[in-house]
Amino acid sequence: MFYHDNQLQYEVEVEEPDPEFGRMLQQAIGGVEGEMRVAMQYFFQAAAIPDEHAEYREMLRDTAAEELGHIEMLAAAVNKNLRGASASLGDGDSAVSELLPRQFLSSGMHAMPTDANGAAFDGSWIVASGNLAADMYANIMAESTGRLLATRLYELADDPGMKDMLAYLIARDTMHQNQWITLLKELGDPEEVFDVHPIPDSFPDEVENQEFSYAFMSTNVEPQEATDLPWTTGSSIDEEGEYSFLRELDLDGAPMSVPKPSAQAYNEPAPQGED
Known part of the structure; x- marks a missing residue:
């Protein structure tokens, strides 16, 4: 069960709205490196952990809920950057031409569950294999690429408030990388993370x-x-x-051949002279 507190996890302030930067922030919401992915990834990984490892399940759930808070922060940031944008196709920083078209057409100039190009979030990016060690490798990668994205957004940002928010998100990605590496080590020898590799190690x-x-x-x-x-x-x-x-x-290799398809597939070309 989730409970909602009517405040943001961290302050989100925009001194000078920038619709184009608002578009860039969409990648951190619904992109492959974004918060929607990790929130759902950690949630479904936690759902597969049995009671005997309840401490790992709780760790994943806590972080999944934190990532939902990051989505909330980023949505607020997108909305504030779009504030004052004109419903115009003309030139200028405040025109719809500076936005994702769908930010005006589909949401009335608000954040959406899409990436920076307007493509919808894809649930197939979520990794939840049921093998906790395997999932930790996926989590380390997800946090690493998420941190890369946040640092790149930081370099693009001119607004002090946006830089402050992104510095916070970068710090949280640092912690999450470290906590997943720590959990991975906990599953094997504390001194050697690779003792749990390859996965599944139980395969004969x-x-x-x-x-x-x-x-x-x-x-x-x-x-x-x-x-x-x-x-x-x-x-x-x-x-x-x-x-x-x-x-x-x-290597000796093996011959490659393609068997004849079923007649019901109608793949054969019509004999010459026939329709």
Whole structure:
């Protein structure tokens, strides 16, 4: 159950409204790097965690709720940047031509669940595999790219209030990266995050085709010589094998063929002279 407090998580002030910057902020709401993604990602990951790991579930739920607050902040920021924009197609910073067309046509100059190009948020970006360790890798990536986006928006911002808000969001992304790395380490050896890799580690090694488990495969058509690189020689990071070097062209491979489709698919061209 969620409860709502009628205040923003952090102050959102815009001294000089900038409709074009309001459009850029949409990426942080409904883009692939945005807050809608991580809020839903953490929520559905939490929904899969059993009672025996309730502390992890609570951690994810807390952060999911925090990200909902970030959506609220960014929506307020978009609205304030669009304030005073004119319903005009003429030139000028206040014209609709500076906005996403849908911000005027579909929402009356307010924030929307879209990215900076007006494309709707896509739920297929959400990663919730049911394997907590695997999900943590996805969360680290999501927070890393989200932080990159916030830093880029910070560089684009001229308004002091927007820079202040983005500095807060950047800080929260720093914390979230660290907390997911900490949780990942908690699942394995505290000193080595990679002890929980590969995932799922419970899959029996003898069933895996171990000839290729630790072979770096070169797909370059030109002959490549094995070199003493960290991923081509020496012990693997999980300490269960030895890296090797393999050229894809040296594999026997298998012939490629496409079977004839069903007649009901009507893929065959009509014989010559027939309709």
